[in-house]
Every structure is written in structure tokens, then in C-alpha cells.
Amino acid sequence: MIQKAATVAKMETEIRAAIVGCGSIAQVHAACLDRQKGIKLTSVCDIRKERAEEIARRYGAKVYTSLEEMLREEDLQVLHICTPHYLHVPMAEAALTKGMHVFMEKPPAMSYEEYAGLKEAAGTSKGQLGLCFQNRYNPGTLQAAELMKHGIPGKVIGGRALVSWSRNKEYYTESGWRGSLKTEGGGVLINQAVHSLDLLTLFLGKPVKADAVMANHHLKGIIEVEDMMEAYIQYENGVKGCFYATTAYCTNMPPIIELHCENMNLRIEEMRTACFDFEGREIDTGKFPVSLAKQKESMGKSYWGAGHQDCITDYYQALKEGKKVPLGIEQIKDTVGLMLAIYESARNGKEVIL
Known part of the structure; x- marks a missing residue:
């Protein structure tokens, strides 16, 4: 497999992003992008036009019902994939083949064959593939x-x-x-x-x-x-x-x-993380010589976790600095x-x- 160059070009100007798939998780992605400096959600796509229009009205994006048309008509740099699972890999491959960056919701693949194809596309593209495993944050x-x-x-x-x-x-x-x-x-x-x-x-x-x-x-x-x-x-x-x-x-x-x-x-x-001794008694983490992370604002339903904002921020920070993305x-x-x-x-x- 052909490997990408070790260095990644910095993105100096405003980053033009799009979302395909405008269901509930896309609402979270759009809200996260809106909080980012130097990033513009330029277009959204869904086969159900009314769902795309809902997000578009809120963020001033252009509406599409065809990913192929959106990729052809828009000068995009990053595509967020928030579609049903079976569309993840073919859509990611389509964007990566064009040299675009891709940020994909889980799952990355539904089969070994899909995973192999995605890995090949990511390895040969000028764009970078990022995966949304937000609970790591x-x-x-x-x-x-x-x-x-x-x-x-x-x-x-x-x-x-x-x-x-x-x-x-x-x-x-x-x-x-x-x-x-x-x-x-x-x-x-x-x-x-x-x-x-x-x-x-x-x-x-x-x-x-x-x-x-x-x-x-x-x-x-x-x-x-x-x-x-x-x-x-x-x-x-x-x-x-x-x-x-x-x-x-x-x-x-x-x-x-x-x-x-x-x-x-x-x-x-x-x-949060709680620590217990082997008798079941909670240990006071304040006595440990480390500074533990505090709770952050949750993006989405509370039991999902709170990591979408930080996960997306880290992805774009890597693109801006010309570094490899942290969750590829x-x-x-x-x-x-x-x-x-x-x-x-x-x-x-x-x-x-x-």
C-alpha cells in the first residue's frame, strides 16, 4: 500500500466543512463546528431535504440531497459523515479519493472487507481520516x-x-x-x-x-x-x-x-473516575499527586458522554497545524x-x- 507523506500541509485559511446525513448526531457536529474559530459549515446533505434544511437555516449552509452533487459543486476541505452505517465507507472513500479530509461517526466499518478498503483509501489519500470515538475525551x-x-x-x-x-x-x-x-x-x-x-x-x-x-x-x-x-x-x-x-x-x-x-x-x-480499595472503600483522589480533569459540557444526550466538542476540536487543530490527526x-x-x-x-x- 502506498503511504502518505510524513508531513501534512497546514490549513492557513478558513476551513470549509460539510455534513452528510442530517439526523440527531449531525446536530451535535454542527453545534461543535459553530464553536470553532476559522471553520465554516458551508453545506449539508440529506436525502430527506427537510432535515438538511433544518440545519442549513440555523448555520447558513447550502442544502443538497445528493453527496455526489455536493462534492462536485462545493469547494470543500472536510466532510463529516453522519449517515447510516452502510454508507460510511463508500462515502468516506469517495471523499478521500478526491483528497478531502474526512471526519466519520462510528462505526468505521461493518466488515473486515470494508475496513480493509477504508484503510487503503485513507493510506493513499492526501486527506486525513478522523474517527469519532468521543468517549476517549x-x-x-x-x-x-x-x-x-x-x-x-x-x-x-x-x-x-x-x-x-x-x-x-x-x-x-x-x-x-x-x-x-x-x-x-x-x-x-x-x-x-x-x-x-x-x-x-x-x-x-x-x-x-x-x-x-x-x-x-x-x-x-x-x-x-x-x-x-x-x-x-x-x-x-x-x-x-x-x-x-x-x-x-x-x-x-x-x-x-x-x-x-x-x-x-x-x-x-x-x-468521573472513582478509585476503590479492595474492601470497596472509595479512595480520596485529592490525595494523589496529579491534577485530574474536570467535567465538561456534554454535547448530546448525557449518557452519550461529553467528548464530541474536544474530539472535533483536536481533529481540526491537527489539520490547522499540519499534523497527523490524533484518532485515525x-x-x-x-x-x-x-x-x-x-x-x-x-x-x-x-x-x-x-
Whole structure:
């Protein structure tokens, strides 16, 4: 594969950005862009024109119903992809082939083949691909990372992730694409809990094995995808991970990431990291010789996390300075590979070696 040059050109003038896909998450992206200096949301695109018009009126953008037309007519530098899952990779490839920068919502891919194609397109493009794994920017995530950096918890021995959310029948039937394997690629794992899987892998290291089961408990006959995924994950150096996610719960609760370490247990929940001794007593983090991140304003629903603004800001800062973006395809390859391996294991009933 042809590799990009080591240096990336700085973007000296106002950056012209566009959004394709004008659903709920696009509203968050548009609001984040509006807060950025030197960035102009010039155009928006959606096959449902009224949705594009809603965002366009608010931010003074031009409306399109065809991505091909928007890419042809507009002099764009960055494309934000906020469309249904099955459109992510072909749209990213179309923009990257033109040398544009791309900022893509999750998931980066629905299959190994898609991931390989996206990696090839990103590796040969003059543009940079950024991935929206915004929960890496949550205060709790940053707090845990800071503690780890200073060695306070000690070596990570294992971890678990728990996601308990609620998605009803209408969430799927009224979308036109959710609930279908062809267009969504999966259910609770690929659409909701991939962020928690990403954080688990961020702290536990490189995954080497996955053994998983999945089920559809509460929407049988309505959706083709899972509403429950459970996985036992083995990471390098004997680190163990347990993952459980469901959208069959009665409400939406904040995800929980727990890390069992040599010196203490860490719990990332409700936008903060709490530390506990092995008797379950909370440890006063104010006594640690580090300054932990404070809670930031949430962009979107509270249980999503608060990291969109910082994730998008970091992406554009890298473009402006001519640096490689902080969350590209290499930085999330372990998460994507693990997600696809979990699906493979659950569908085939066999352990998968990564």
C-alpha cells in the first residue's frame, strides 16, 4: 500500500466543512463546528431535504440531497459523515479519493472487507481520516489515563464494561435502516456499545482472543440484529476482559468501565473516575499527586458522554497545524478488529483468535 507523506500541509485559511446525513448526531457536529474559530459549515446533505434544511437555516449552509452533487459543486476541505452505517465507507472513500479530509461517526466499518478498503483509501489519500470515538475525551477517561500515566493504580490485571440502555420498537421501525443487518451491520455492539468496548481496549491493551454470545430478547420478529452482546476477551500479557451490553433495559444508564489493578480498582462512570480499595472503600483522589480533569459540557444526550466538542476540536487543530490527526484508523484498529471478532464469534459459536 502506498503511504502518505510524513508531513501534512497546514490549513492557513478558513476551513470549509460539510455534513452528510442530517439526523440527531449531525446536530451535535454542527453545534461543535459553530464553536470553532476559522471553520465554516458551508453545506449539508440529506436525502430527506427537510432535515438538511433544518440545519442549513440555523448555520447558513447550502442544502443538497445528493453527496455526489455536493462534492462536485462545493469547494470543500472536510466532510463529516453522519449517515447510516452502510454508507460510511463508500462515502468516506469517495471523499478521500478526491483528497478531502474526512471526519466519520462510528462505526468505521461493518466488515473486515470494508475496513480493509477504508484503510487503503485513507493510506493513499492526501486527506486525513478522523474517527469519532468521543468517549476517549470524557473527563472520567482522561482521569483514569492520568492515573495510569503516573503509575498510581499499578498494572492492569483485568477489566469489565457494562452498558444498559433502552431502545424501543419505534427506534428501529421509524429509522428506515436500523435493525437490518444489511444497513446497520449489527445492533447494540456496533451502534451503541462500541464506545465502551473502545475504552476497555484502550486501557487493557491489544486483544488476542474473543468468545461471545448474542441474543435478541425484546424485539423478536421486529429486528434482525442483537439487543444483547456478551463477550469474554483475552488481551496480551494475560489481561482478561468481560463485556456486556444490552438495549433491552427499562432506561438509559451511564456505561460503566471497571479496571482491576494491582493497587486499587477504578470505576469510570457518570463522567468521573472513582478509585476503590479492595474492601470497596472509595479512595480520596485529592490525595494523589496529579491534577485530574474536570467535567465538561456534554454535547448530546448525557449518557452519550461529553467528548464530541474536544474530539472535533483536536481533529481540526491537527489539520490547522499540519499534523497527523490524533484518532485515525491506526489508533482504533484494535477496537474495530475486536468488534468484528466478537460478531464473528457470536455468529459462529466459536472462539476467534485475532
